[in-house]
Amino acid sequence: MLKLLPLLFLALFTMAPALAADPARGALPPAPQKSPSMADAERALALAEGGDAAAGKEVYAVCSACHLPSGFGRRDGGYPKLAGQHSTVLIKQIADIRAHVRENPGMHSFVMELRDPRDIANVAAHIESLCIPPGNGRYFLPDADARIVEGKQIFDKDCADCHQAKGQGSKEKGHPVLAGQHYRYLLRQMADIRDGYRQNVDPDMVSAVKKHKNNKLESLAAYLATLEAPGTPCEPAQARK
Numbered sequence: 696m697l698k699l700l701p702l703l704f705l706a707l708f709t710m711a712p713a714l715a716a717d718p719a720r721g722a723l724p725p726a727p728q729k730s731p732s733m734a735d736a737e738r739a740l741a742l743a744e745g746g747d748a749a750a751g752k753e754v755y756a757v758c759s760a761c762h763l764p765s766g767f768g769r770r771d772g773g774y775p776k777l778a779g780q781h782s783t784v785l786i787k788q789i790a791d792i793r794a795h796v797r798e799n800p801g802m803h804s805f806v807m808e809l810r811d812p813r814d815i816a817n818v819a820a821h822i823e824s825l826c827i828p829p830g831n832g833r834y835f836l837p838d839a840d841a842r843i844v845e846g847k848q849i850f851d852k853d854c855a856d857c858h859q860a861k862g863q864g865s866k867e868k869g870h871p872v873l874a875g876q877h878y879r880y881l882l883r884q885m886a887d888i889r890d891g892y893r894q895n896v897d898p899d900m901v902s903a904v905k906k907h908k909n910n911k912l913e914s915l916a917a918y919l920a921t922l923e924a925p926g927t928p929c930e931p932a933q934a935r936k
């Protein structure tokens with residue numbers, strides 16, 4: 696069967712144009728419209744709401760399938776750790792993803808279940824109020840120690856102005872917490888922002904990562920993953936789920 700796989704792919708590949716041209720299939724859906732102005736408007740409305748963490752807990756149920764009830768996400772970085780992230784940052788990301796400014800096809804339909812700016816503010820308040828679950832995905836290759844030292848040097852020079860000395864970010868300015876995030880998620884975001892796949896990002900942030908090749912981004916992510924996230928650590932009884 697394995698031997699036949701390449702043939703199968705080839706067959707699908709050569710069939711694809713014919714399928715697309717078949718009138719019975721109807722037109723392809725239009726490409727999603729990016730709307731930065733819609734994202735900015737929705738963000739402003741959600742920020743004005745304040746946010747009610749208790750009401751946001753119910754809203755968060757739909758999110759917990761991927762991000763987990765604790766907001767831990769996944770160690771492999773497939774889903775980011777959300778617990779304790781600043782609500783200002785969360786609100787911006789949710790509004791950007793809804794308006795297709797930040798592309799996240801897997802998550803889009805779920806954030807569209809939020810009914811209005813109040814739901815967005817409430818779910819962000821709930822996530823921000825979560826205790827910090829222990830542990831995270833780290834860089835574990837044998838050169839980890841040297842990477843972490845190098846990452847700290849670059850971070851202190853190029854990034855700490857905004858993300859703060861311990862990677863705790865700033866709620867007021869909307870600079871994300873990076874401390875204690877999963878290694879692979881950090882790395883993917885830096886590369887996506889540098890290479891223009893993640894848009895609507897502060898241009899100074901973009902130029903800060905543009906200076907660095909992949910191996911430096913790896914060192915930065917290795918370092919940031921070792922930092923302790925701000926916020927209240929979970930009690931041992933609140934096991935990671």
Ligand code: HEC
Nearest residue numbers: 757758760761773774775785788789799801802805806818
């Ligand atoms: C199907 C899985 C899935 C569901 C359900 C889901 N997410 Fe996500 N979410 C993701 C993935 C994957 C990413 C990271 C995408 C990337 O790498 O850019 C993400 C990223 C995020 C981010 C960006 C985090 C950051 O640090 O910038 C926020 C905020 C977020 N999700 C909130 C939510 C909320 C709120 C809900 C519920 C309304 C939700 N997610 C539901 C998969 C999901």
Ligand code: HEC
Nearest residue numbers: 853854857869870871881884885896897899900903904915
């Ligand atoms: C001018 C301020 C500024 C500087 C300097 C800066 N950043 Fe950022 N960074 C931001 C902002 C603002 C965001 C949120 C972007 C958005 O709105 O999507 C961000 C997002 C990120 C993210 C994604 C976080 C997430 O949860 O998805 C990472 C990782 C990151 N920055 C790392 C760095 C590193 C590493 C450096 C230094 C090389 C750096 N930043 C320099 C402001 C800055």
